[in-house]
Amino acid sequence: MLTKEIVPHVKFNGNETIETLDILIEEMGDSHVSTSTDTPMRAGAFDLSDAEKIKAIEEHFKSIMDIMGLDLTDDSLKGTPHRVAKMYIKEIFQGLNPANKPRVALFDNKYKYNEMLVEKNISFYSNCEHHFVPIMGKAHVAYISSGKVIGLSKLNRLVEYYAKRPQVQERLTMQIGKELQQVLGTDNVAVLIDAKHLCVASRGVEDNTSSTVTAFYGGAFKNEQRKNEFLKYLQFDTAF
């Protein structure tokens, strides 16, 4: 794997400049460095309708396949550009559009349950924003009610919404944590994500066994005891 250490030794002239840029681009991707908590979106990101986006992506994807030398008149391949475009906008990247954000209804915590609630093993599929290949894993989320409670399935839906974007795992973890804090009106939120990145497993360093763990601890979860309680619940085997 390319490392930062070798970059300073490359001279910035002629073709080497392009090589250096290429090394830096690869390095940024393999290191999975992200730049902000918010997904970087350009101005006017939603000026086009979904249908217009699908049409435009379809044309571009057709070009990519054509450049690679694939025969787009082949029955098996000719529908692929449309399928990919539709999948991008309507499925795997639909979380880019705030219009698709799940509506969350809160309920009063009438039974005064004031211990932590943990929703564990929420499976999700996302995509790495550096390589556009899948990230798959499990999210575990917890909160301690400040008087309001949320429908359990909404926790899954919120994880899914933020996963359906080009992502880096650190940002995904923080976006889910901050959203839950806002929705639930409490800082007492914890998120732990354990995921496998295909850009690490199937290419690059080609490590098929490693997984990446990231965590977000807010409010009471910054307390060691609470944090340990949360982590202990995650060790329980489910009975079914």
Ligand SMILES: [Zn+2]
């Ligand atoms: Zn990647």
